[in-house]
Amino acid sequence: MDSQNYSQAIDTLNKMAYHYYVLDSPIASDAEYDALYHKLKAYEDAHPDSILPSSPTQRVGDVPLSEFSKNSHLKRMWSLDDVFGSAELEEWLNRIYKTHPHATFTCSPKFDGASLNLLYEGGLLQSATTRGNGIEGELVTQNARTIFSIPLQIPYTEQIEIRGEVLIAKDDFESLNAQRLVDNLPLFANPRNAAAGSLRQLDSKITAKRPLRFMPWGVGAIHTQIQSFYEILKSLESFGFASMPFLWHCKNKSEILDAYHTLLDARESYPLMLDGMVVMIDEIPLQEQLGWTIKSPRFACAYKFPAVEKTSIIKDIVFQVGRTGVITPVAELEPVEIEGAMITRATLHNFSEIAKKDIRIGDTVIIIRSGDVIPKIISSIHALRDGSQVRIQPPTLCPECAQELLVEEILIKCQNLSCPARVKESLVHFASKKALNIDGLGEKIVYELFDKGLVRGILDLYKLKEEDLLNLEGWKQKRAQNLLNSIKNTYGIELWRLINAFGIEHIGEGASKKLAKNFGTRVFSVSEKEILSIDGFGEEMARSLCEFNHTNAELIATMLHIITPTIPQQHSVMDSPLMGKNVVITGTLSAPREHFVEILEGLGARVSSSVSSKTDYLLCGENAGSKLAKAQNLGVQILSEGDLQNYLKT
Structure with missing residues (x-):
C-alpha cells in the first residue's frame, strides 16, 4: 500500500x-x-x-486517564423548560405570539441519553465535552473518538460546536445487560444510565466496546448566514452525522400537535429512548431577541411525553423534614419496576394533595416516573379497597425534634432552626459539589458527625480536630486528615459558592454567581430594589435574600471572617457611565455572551434581550443582524468590545 x-x-x-x-x-x-x-x-x-x-x-481507545479535565463550552448549553399537555403548550405559544405573531417552529425528538458538545476546527474534531453545568463540563474526547457515528472530520472548516445525545439502543441495552449478568457485573438501570456511564469511562477502551450512538440535535457556536434552525439541523447530515428522524418545520400549534402525536405513536417502537419533543423558534434572529432566563432559553421548550404509569400498594407513610423545615409525606411502596428502575418510595408532595386525592395506607395507587423525575403518586384506585385501608393523618409534631408544627395553607413546617433534620440537610447542602464542595463530607458522614455530637451547625465544621474524628469507629489518621484538609480548602473559595451554600430559598447556583459578580460581599446588605435591577431576578428572589440576610447577619459575618471568600473583580459601579443603562448584546464576540453579561451587570447596566426605544446601548460583535439595523434606526449608541474595555478602565 x-x-x-x-x-x-x-x-x-x-x-x-x-x-x-x-x-x-x-x-x-x-x-x-x-x-x-x-x-x-x-x-x-x-x-x-x-x-x-x-x-x-x-x-481505538487511548491510555486510561486518572481523571477528567474540565472544559468550557464556547456557548452555554442550556436546559429547557418542560411543558406538559396541550394547554401548557398553548400558554407557552401565546407568550411567543404576543411579541412575535409570525414565528414558526422547528420540532425534533428529545432523546433520553447523555448530552455531548463536539468542537470542530479546520474540519477536525478537537474536543468533546459533557453538558456539565452548562458552562463547563468534562472533557471526554478520547471516548467520543471511539463512537463511529461521530465523524472525526467534517466538510466545514469554520469553528463550530455540534451538540447531540449519546445513546444506547433498546436492543443493544438488553444485550449489554445480558452479558453483564453472565460476567457477574452490576446491571445498568436503563439505556440512559448505560450511555452516560459508558461515556464517562476513564478507560476509553471500555467505551469503545459499548454500542454507543451519537444523534445530533443542535449547535452552539457557529459561523453561518443561515437564519433557520431547521436548515442548520438538516445541514448536519451532509457533515456525516446521522439524519435526525421526525424533524418538522411547523407553522402553528396544529402542526406542532400533529408532530407531537406522530412522535408519541412511535415512542414504543422506535429503537432509541425518547421522552418528548423539543419545540424551538425556527428564526435565529427571533431567538436572539427573546433571549434567556437565568436557567433556560425563552425561545424553546421540551414538550414532554406522558410519564410511564405503574401500580403498587402503599405499605406505610414516612414524614421527611427538609432543610427549610417543610414536612413532605413519602409513601413506602411494594417494589415496582418502572423504566428499568426499582421504585420503593414515591412522594405525596403535601397533605392537601393527599386529602384531595383521598389516598390511604394500604391503597393500590398509580405511580408515574418520567426520566429522572422523582416517582410520584397521582391517584389511588378506590374500587380495589377492602376496608383495611387507613387514612393518613398529618403530624402535629415534628417527627425529628417533636416541636409543634406550623400549619400553613398547603405546607406544614417545622420552625425549629435547631431541628436535627433541618440542620443535617443544611450541612449536606453546605458541603455539596455546587456549594463549598467539601470532598469526603457526604450525607452519611454528615449524619455520623451530627449523631455523635461533633457537629451541630455550619460553624462546628471549622472547629473539628483530628482527635475528634479518630474517636469515631472506622476512622484512621489519613481519612481524618483528608476531611480536615477538604474543610481547610474552603478558605478563599469563590464568593458565589458561599452564597449558594447558605441554601437561601429561590437562590440557586446561577443566581449566586450573578449576585457575587454584581455586589461582591455587599450582597449580604443590598436592598430589594438593587437586586431587582439584575436581569432575571424577581420579587420572590429579592425578598428571600433580604430576609435571609436580616435573620442570619451574625452567621454571615462569622463565615465571611473564617472563609474570606474570593471576590470577583469589582468596578466602581456608582461612577460607571453604564450605571442603570439598558444594554443589548448582538453579534459574535470574543467570548461567550454570559461573559459580557457579567461585565455589564458588574458596571451597573441592565442587560436586555431585544432592542427597543428604551435601549441605551448596543454591544455589537461581528455578523450582527437585525438588532444592529433596529438600533441604528432608533439612534441607539453602538459599543464595540474596545469601547467596553475603556469603560472598565474608567
Missing part, C-alpha cells in the same frame, strides 16, 4: 463505517472491512508520521 492507496483506504473504510453505523445499511461484510483495516494498520505501523486524523485507527 502506498500513500495514495492509504488515503483511498481511509475513505473506503469511513464510507463502510458510515453505512453500517449511521445509515444502518451495510455495503460490505465484516470480513471485507477487517481485511482492509488490517492493511491500513500495517501501513501506519510502518509510517507512523503519516497517520491522518481521519483514519479509523484513531478511534
Whole structure:
C-alpha cells in the first residue's frame, strides 16, 4: 500500500463505517472491512508520521486517564423548560405570539441519553465535552473518538460546536445487560444510565466496546448566514452525522400537535429512548431577541411525553423534614419496576394533595416516573379497597425534634432552626459539589458527625480536630486528615459558592454567581430594589435574600471572617457611565455572551434581550443582524468590545 492507496483506504473504510453505523445499511461484510483495516494498520505501523486524523485507527481507545479535565463550552448549553399537555403548550405559544405573531417552529425528538458538545476546527474534531453545568463540563474526547457515528472530520472548516445525545439502543441495552449478568457485573438501570456511564469511562477502551450512538440535535457556536434552525439541523447530515428522524418545520400549534402525536405513536417502537419533543423558534434572529432566563432559553421548550404509569400498594407513610423545615409525606411502596428502575418510595408532595386525592395506607395507587423525575403518586384506585385501608393523618409534631408544627395553607413546617433534620440537610447542602464542595463530607458522614455530637451547625465544621474524628469507629489518621484538609480548602473559595451554600430559598447556583459578580460581599446588605435591577431576578428572589440576610447577619459575618471568600473583580459601579443603562448584546464576540453579561451587570447596566426605544446601548460583535439595523434606526449608541474595555478602565 502506498500513500495514495492509504488515503483511498481511509475513505473506503469511513464510507463502510458510515453505512453500517449511521445509515444502518451495510455495503460490505465484516470480513471485507477487517481485511482492509488490517492493511491500513500495517501501513501506519510502518509510517507512523503519516497517520491522518481521519483514519479509523484513531478511534481505538487511548491510555486510561486518572481523571477528567474540565472544559468550557464556547456557548452555554442550556436546559429547557418542560411543558406538559396541550394547554401548557398553548400558554407557552401565546407568550411567543404576543411579541412575535409570525414565528414558526422547528420540532425534533428529545432523546433520553447523555448530552455531548463536539468542537470542530479546520474540519477536525478537537474536543468533546459533557453538558456539565452548562458552562463547563468534562472533557471526554478520547471516548467520543471511539463512537463511529461521530465523524472525526467534517466538510466545514469554520469553528463550530455540534451538540447531540449519546445513546444506547433498546436492543443493544438488553444485550449489554445480558452479558453483564453472565460476567457477574452490576446491571445498568436503563439505556440512559448505560450511555452516560459508558461515556464517562476513564478507560476509553471500555467505551469503545459499548454500542454507543451519537444523534445530533443542535449547535452552539457557529459561523453561518443561515437564519433557520431547521436548515442548520438538516445541514448536519451532509457533515456525516446521522439524519435526525421526525424533524418538522411547523407553522402553528396544529402542526406542532400533529408532530407531537406522530412522535408519541412511535415512542414504543422506535429503537432509541425518547421522552418528548423539543419545540424551538425556527428564526435565529427571533431567538436572539427573546433571549434567556437565568436557567433556560425563552425561545424553546421540551414538550414532554406522558410519564410511564405503574401500580403498587402503599405499605406505610414516612414524614421527611427538609432543610427549610417543610414536612413532605413519602409513601413506602411494594417494589415496582418502572423504566428499568426499582421504585420503593414515591412522594405525596403535601397533605392537601393527599386529602384531595383521598389516598390511604394500604391503597393500590398509580405511580408515574418520567426520566429522572422523582416517582410520584397521582391517584389511588378506590374500587380495589377492602376496608383495611387507613387514612393518613398529618403530624402535629415534628417527627425529628417533636416541636409543634406550623400549619400553613398547603405546607406544614417545622420552625425549629435547631431541628436535627433541618440542620443535617443544611450541612449536606453546605458541603455539596455546587456549594463549598467539601470532598469526603457526604450525607452519611454528615449524619455520623451530627449523631455523635461533633457537629451541630455550619460553624462546628471549622472547629473539628483530628482527635475528634479518630474517636469515631472506622476512622484512621489519613481519612481524618483528608476531611480536615477538604474543610481547610474552603478558605478563599469563590464568593458565589458561599452564597449558594447558605441554601437561601429561590437562590440557586446561577443566581449566586450573578449576585457575587454584581455586589461582591455587599450582597449580604443590598436592598430589594438593587437586586431587582439584575436581569432575571424577581420579587420572590429579592425578598428571600433580604430576609435571609436580616435573620442570619451574625452567621454571615462569622463565615465571611473564617472563609474570606474570593471576590470577583469589582468596578466602581456608582461612577460607571453604564450605571442603570439598558444594554443589548448582538453579534459574535470574543467570548461567550454570559461573559459580557457579567461585565455589564458588574458596571451597573441592565442587560436586555431585544432592542427597543428604551435601549441605551448596543454591544455589537461581528455578523450582527437585525438588532444592529433596529438600533441604528432608533439612534441607539453602538459599543464595540474596545469601547467596553475603556469603560472598565474608567
